[in-house]
Amino acid sequence: MSNNNYKIGVAGAGVMGSGIAQVMAVSGCEVTCRDIDQDVLKEASKNVDSGRFGVKSAVERGKLTEEDASSALERIHFTTDLDALNEADLIIEAIPERFDLKVSFWKELDKTAAPRTIFASNSSGFPISALAAATERPDRFIGWHWASPAPVMKLAEIVKGKKTSKETVETVSALAESAGKNPIVVNDSDTSWGYVTNRIYFAMVREASTVLNEGIADRDQIDQLMTDCFRWPSGPFGMTRGATSGWK
Ligand SMILES: NC(=O)c1ccc[n+]([C@@H]2O[C@H](COP(=O)([O-])OP(=O)(O)OC[C@H]3O[C@@H](n4cnc5c(N)ncnc54)[C@H](O)[C@@H]3O)[C@@H](O)[C@H]2O)c1
Numbered sequence: 141m142s143n144n145n146y147k148i149g150v151a152g153a154g155v156m157g158s159g160i161a162q163v164m165a166v167s168g169c170e171v172t173c174r175d176i177d178q179d180v181l182k183e184a185s186k187n188v189d190s191g192r193f194g195v196k197s198a199v200e201r202g203k204l205t206e207e208d209a210s211s212a213l214e215r216i217h218f219t220t221d222l223d224a225l226n227e228a229d230l231i232i233e234a235i236p237e238r239f240d241l242k243v244s245f246w247k248e249l250d251k252t253a254a255p256r257t258i259f260a261s262n263s264s265g266f267p268i269s270a271l272a273a274a275t276e277r278p279d280r281f282i283g284w285h286w287a288s289p290a291p292v293m294k295l296a297e298i299v300k301g302k303k304t305s306k307e308t309v310e311t312v313s314a315l316a317e318s319a320g321k322n323p324i325v326v327n328d329s330d331t332s333w334g335y336v337t338n339r340i341y342f343a344m345v346r347e348a349s350t351v352l353n354e355g356i357a358d359r360d361q362i363d364q365l366m367t368d369c370f371r372w373p374s375g376p377f378g379m380t381r382g383a384t385s386g387w388k
Contacts, residue, residue: 143168143318149228149257150174151245153218155386156262157234158184159193159290164232165212166195166204166291167319172217172224181218189213192388193289226252230315232284234262242266243274250275258308260284265334268301278303282312283328285335286321288383296321299335301328341379348376 146169150161153175161173161184175181190196195209204212217224225231231253235245246259253259258280261271272281283299296316300309309325316323326336334342348362357365363375374382 143315145170146230146315147228148172149225149231150234151225151231151249152234152236153180153184154234154236155288155384156286156290157232158187158191159288159386160232160234160262160286161216162188162193162195162212162291163319163321165215166198166208167315168215170215170217172219172228174219174222174225176220178220181220185216185218187386188216193291193386198291222249223252225249226257227254228257230258230260230312232260232262234286237264237266239266239270242271246271246281247274250277256280258282258311260312262286265332265338267330267333268299268328269303269330272301272303279305280308282308283335284312284316285337287337289387294320294322295337296323297335297337298323298325299328300325341376345376345380 148164148169148171150157150171150173153173157173161171165171173184188194195204195212198204199206199209231249233242233245235241242261242263259275259277260282261268262285263283264285268283272278275281278301281301282304285297285299287293287295298309298313298316313323313325332339351357351362352359359377363378366372366375
C-alpha cells in the first residue's frame with residue numbers, strides 16, 4: 141500500500157497521539173492531529189519537531205533524511221476542530237484511558253465521520269467490541285495498540301473485535317507494517333482489560349508490588365534485578381514511569 145495521500149486523523153496529542161501522528165506522517169500519510177487543549181497541541185508540535193524522539197533527532201541518528209523530515213512536518217496539521225477529522229480514511233484515537241470518555245468520543249464522531257472511515261482505538265486494554273458497540277460501524281472498528289515512545293517501538297497489537305471485518309484488519313495491518321511496525325493480530329476479550337501485552341505486563345507489576353510490600357526489596361533493587369536477569373531495558377517500576385512520561 142502506498143501511504144501517499146492516505147488521510148489519518150489522530151485524536152489526542154498527548155504522549156501517544158503526538159508520536160502516532162509523527163510516525164504516520166513520516167510514513168507518507170497526511171495527518172490531522174486533534175486535541176481539545178491548544179497548549180497540548182503546541183507541545184506536540186514541538187515534540188514532533190525537536191523532541192527526544194522527534195524528526196530532528198531521527199535525522200541526527202541517520203534514520204531520516206532532512207528532506208523527508210521536513211516533508212513529514214508539512215504533512216501534520218494540528219487543530220482543536222473536531223470536524224477536521226471527518227474526512228480521514230482512518231482515525232486513531234489516543235485520548236485518556238477512560239471508558240466513558242472513549243465511548244462518548246466515538247459516538248459523536250460516528251455521526252459526522254465519512255461512512256468509509258475506519259476507527260482505531262489505541263486503548264491500553266478496553267474490550268474493542270464494547271467500544272465498537274457505541275458506533276454504527278463495528279465492522280470498521282479495531283484496536284491498534286501502540287507502545288511508547290511511538291516513533292521508536294515496533295509494537296502494533298492489532299485487536300480484532302467480534303464484528304471487525306477482515307478488510308479492516310488487513311487495511312490496518314498493512315498500514316502498520318508500512319509505517320515500520322510489526323503488526324500482530326489478536327482476539328478481543330469481553331471480560332479482561334489489557335489484550336496480550338498489558339495483561340502480562342500488569343501481572344508482573346502486581347507481583348513486583350507484592351515483593352515490594354513484603355519488604356523483600358525496594359523499587360530500585362527490583363528494577364535492577366529484573367534488568368540484570370532478563371536483559372530488559374527497564375524493570376517493572378521504571379517501565380511504568382517511562383510509559384507515563386513518554387520516556388523524557
Ligand atoms: N502512555 C503510554 O505509554 C501508552 C501506551 C499505549 C497506549 N496508551 C493509551 O493511549 C491513550 C492516550 O494515552 P496518553 O498517555 O497519550 O495520554 P495523555 O494524557 O498524554 O494524552 C491524552 C490527550 O487526549 C486529549 N483529549 C481528551 N479528550 C479529547 C477529545 N475528546 N478529543 C481529542 N483529544 C482529547 C487530552 O487533552 C490529552 O492531551 C490512552 O488510552 C492510553 O491508555 C498509552
